[in-house]
Amino acid sequence: MKQTVRTRIAPSPTGFLHLGTARTALFSWAYARHHGGEFVLRIEDTDVARSTQESVEQILQAMRWLGLDYDEGPVYQMRRLDRYREVVDQMLAAGTAYRCYCTPQELDEMREAQRARGEKTRYDGRWRPAPGKTLPPVPEGVAPAIRFCNPLDGVVTWDDLVKGPISIANREIDDLIIVRPDGVPTYNFAVVIDDWDMRISHVFRGDEHVNNTPWQINIFNALGAPLPLFGHVPVILGDDGQKLSKRRGAVSVTAYEEAGYLPEAMVNYLARLGWSHGDDELFSRRELVEWFDGQHLSKSPAQWDPAKLSWVNAHYIKQADNERLSRLVVAQLSARGIAAEESELLLRRVALFKDRCATTAELADWLAMYYADVKATEADAAQLTEAARPVLRELAQTLSGLAAWDKAAISQALKQALAAHGLKMPQLAIPLRVAVCGRAQTPSVDAVLELFPKEIVVNRLRNL
Template sequence: MTHAPTSTVRTRIAPSPTGFLHLGTARTALYSWAYARHHGGEFVLRIEDTDVARSTEDSVQQILASMAWLGLQYDEGPIYQMQRLERYHAVVEQMIAAGTAYRCYASPEELDAMREAQRARGEKTRYDGRWRPAPGKVLPAVPEGVKPVVRFANPAYGHVQWDDLVKGPISISNEEIDDLIILRPDGVPTYNFAVVVDDFDMRISHVFRGDEHINNTPWQINIWRAIAGEAPLPRYGHCPIILGDDGLKLSKRRGAVSVTAYEEAGYLPEAMLNYLARLGWSHGDDELFSREQMVQWFDGSHLAKSPAQWDPAKLAWVNAHYLKTAADERLAGLLQGQLARRGIATDDLPLLARASALFKDRCSTVVELADWAAMLFGPVSPTAEDLATHLTDAVKPALATFADKLATAAWDKAGIAAAMKEALAAHQLKMPQFAPAVRVLVCGRAQTPSVDAVLALFPREVVRERLQSL
């Protein structure tokens, strides 16, 4: 069972649809995608759905949505393992015939007793090979009505060695590895078996994944040798885990947030890719770079050996950079979606583009941008402190004059600025006394960008009505 080695770089991402696509898998997907693109190769999406009890269609859709949002286009897929059962069964039968796999009829109770006895003797718990065929060995009688598992006959001696793209040379003794179950009684393959058949069939040349898989790799290499002979192994690169801001592992079950949650929280995909890339890889001192630059630079080197720590403040800083440089028309569409989540419906994309241009320099996320833009579409609620501080008796008459002047002023930044100057002159006030009061009444806050530019975003009558709401 061999195929000709491929000279094309082929990478894959293979999430399990038992929950959302989390950040560690997204980073692995990014590295796999970038490596394939750097070498002019191919990137495959495989859905590892053999955990039938926990896999859901909702999770599949969330994974696909996350990949689409990140812009990690795949060349093949999605390929579903549960649609490949016939292939796995065929390989199992070939392995049994070749003596590299065998049926095991041991019951769960027998295996529990076996492990208890091993613990009592101070031994490492492992399958004792009771159903493994051997020359001259008499196997137990096959029990009636028992569906067997199929186990891999792992080599009893020697070492498994590979040169990891991240960790360097790794060697593990076969005596540390027992005979792994590769097919369950219900006919569903286990992870370590299915992944090898898939990588072989799909001609995967390079595998980037989390370093929690290092302990699986010896089994997978031995299974590969059993089914593929001397066909070249994939090159493995085991990337360190991502730690949360509490220093513990970020995972599906502990503290991780889905990729799509960051979209909902107002982050841009290019910012997320930039930030994820730097969580375990570097190109000199470059902190900010485009996806095109990453593809150009990502050759599989400079991958960190130590865990990276998730830093929300750093992500916000990166996102703020991309927000400032994003086209206002694009931000208008994203802003429209964020406002819709708040029950604010608007089709005025030109207005949202103008608002984005004015406020984006003060924001780290599109959610913060929506915090600013929301004042254009509904009542504002100034704090009692701001009202007391800025709406003084000296200022109130000038606000009334300003409202009157706005009735006939040209409704643009220059016209509003001229009306404001006339009100200030009429009441002998300075801008620092007056502008905060205008902002508090119209915008609900004492600090904004240039007040005349902000007021120009509102309908004339809304501004006048709020100025007169004393």
Template sequence: MTRRVRTRIAPSPTGFLHLGTARTALFSWAFARHHGGDFILRIEDTDVARSTQEAVDQIIAAMNWLRLDYDEGPFYQMQRLDRYRAVIDQMLAAGTAYQCYCTPEELDAMREAQRARGEKPRYDGRWRPEPGKSLPLVPAGMKPVVRFRNPIDGDVTWNDMVKGPITISNRELDDLIISRPDGTPTYNFCVVVDDWDMQISHVIRGDDHVNNTPRQINILRALGAELPEYGHVPMILGPDGDKLSKRHGAVSVMQYEEAGYLPDAMVNYLARLGWSHGDDELFDRRQLVSWFDGSHLARSPAQWDAAKLNWVNAHVIKQTPDAELAARVAMLLASRGAPVAADERLSRMCALFKDRCATVVELADWLGMYYFDVSPRDEDVAQHVTDAVRPALQALRDRLAAIDWDKGTIAFAMKEILGAHGLKMPQLAPALRVLVCGRVQTPSIDAVLELFQRELVLRRLQGV
């Protein structure tokens, strides 16, 4: 790199941080970290009518949850209005921007006439100053917009990090509005000034911005600014090939935390949506940063796969320290009405059950049997708690009331009861599970019972 790498993520606080923006943030963060550069958070809040503080808070919370730490920011565009206006004044003075007094009705009529002629609707430049050109009279009392004086001839070409060389003719671009009648600057202009002032070296963003890029490059050139490199990543599609939407799971990133996904799993999965490192499917942040040099970004859209995310999350859960899982489960159980300490006992429960779970919510569901009443299904009771097993269950209850409460002693007591009643473990264990745990299948029953309070087990076996 000939200049210091500086990347940014610039979400608009008009809604939650969605998966596509989270992936772009991840790519920008990993690229900056790989090259020892800086990652910047910028809040593009010039859409005053739709921007909310709640959305800002949610964006920052999502970045923190994903552990995408930023070196600078958050910067807010609405706090930079004086800077934008100063640059617009400079451009007006330099002749690279001009005032336009077209009314909305005139613009509508202009586009209608162009469509009728089979032309692409665009601003026709009637207020654009040219040598020897007579401009219309300025309407009294009307506030103008400010338009960028886009070059008429030539092309805009850049070597996209993802798509390769892209060329767009300047004749395809009209004169972009960069300031509204009330003086509020527009998106494409604010982005340019921000990237210029913040010395952004690489812009990684969704390919829905490709059409904005030539306009932004032309404005940067008009300002004499150094251009960043651009990389436009394809969108994420749903499993059916349509644009990812809420019905596919395109909800707030923070809703994935609520659903029991771990941030390391989400980072791993999002990174693989549009980027690869050989055949590696599972990796940690350190490996991601080591590998993410900006190459191997896919040109084709990635498809969201909820089952694959669950698979990755299950793997991360297995690798997560039990004490960390216990802290997360304790919060979930507390939200359900069971204030539980994230102690050694809860850690042991997590160790026993985590291999069966794709999410932390599933883990909390399993462990709920230790803290909440269970309601076995009638059909399970009828199938497993039979007249042939009941005497053994009664005898086992009496035996459990008098022994040391540990896995080995519980297992020995069960073995003795089986021998005395001529039964096999596949007859006794399911009945025990149904009555004590409320379900037919669990890990090894002696290990499961050890983690219960003895009194709770005896109570659930009472009156068999």
């Protein structure tokens, strides 16, 4: 029988879901959906000191926002401690794991001595059982760690879904700790048991895990468990050419939501960071699932490009339904302490300005002038010359008397003012924009003014 494709994402709740993990989640989700398989969310919370519920909630929110629905989970590792103990007991009995009573001080001294001899630092196997070997006496009051009996010779080889064949000699790795003295399993052990129990068939993850993979393959083999296929995707580099990470440079996924990016734009952009489908730059979620077969993943690091993301987001904002954008703008304005309600007028304002915007935050920047007082920059305020002010006050009187408040009537009023004072349109329109909108550049000024209540326009011109 053909195996069901099952992928997973397993973030650690020690901080926000950063962009690299989000991309890995997207690849894993898309691969499972492409093959009609299943996608699992696992929370790797064994770092008890640093894991927080706030981080868990942020991870779940980021997954919801990106639309990465999962078929199983969230599964929490700390709720599976009994299962890990069960497997460890089996390994101790089988001789594939052993107790190590080294104290932290002894391990430090071991590494210092190795450095002094110019050797690679590694555990020296002093507590590893072997035929004819006498182990040190068990010290009193020292809780043991459990170490894995890594094979002493041979080579670990796997055909990576991204990088191709990789081989690492067992002599290059040592007997890693699989359970800490406090009884909590380490990453390399728990991840194997989880992937085994959850029948994970394909593991996509960052290439910082390449060095962990030999240990994990050896543990799988020691347990007689089926191996998943591994695909290690290269890192994402920031503007400075350094790796994005939780601790360096990466902004959380939810921060992009708050900054006014659309989830479909983020999904589109993240997918193109290290994967391609011909020359296609813009594609739907449906097309991503249709195309993402695990091929065409780049072996080279991807470069995070904020300008490219903004371009992609601007595309999706232009396509977005005005009612949806209105809801997002109301939320953006509310976050700034500006009250606005969804209305037919707001829909018209959104329609007028959205083609100029790369984010809903920028759209809210434009529309804030309809709901709150405006203040021009020093450069724009310079357009309100002493010569322009009396013309604008006179225009205020004309506008206040208009029977109809629409684009045609406003346009006619502007033409009358131009004729009366012998002005060109820029000589009137620019200071008019500054006075009413707080900025010198806007769409057609009559179209912009039409969407204000007449009283606001008149009052802003009279109060120059």
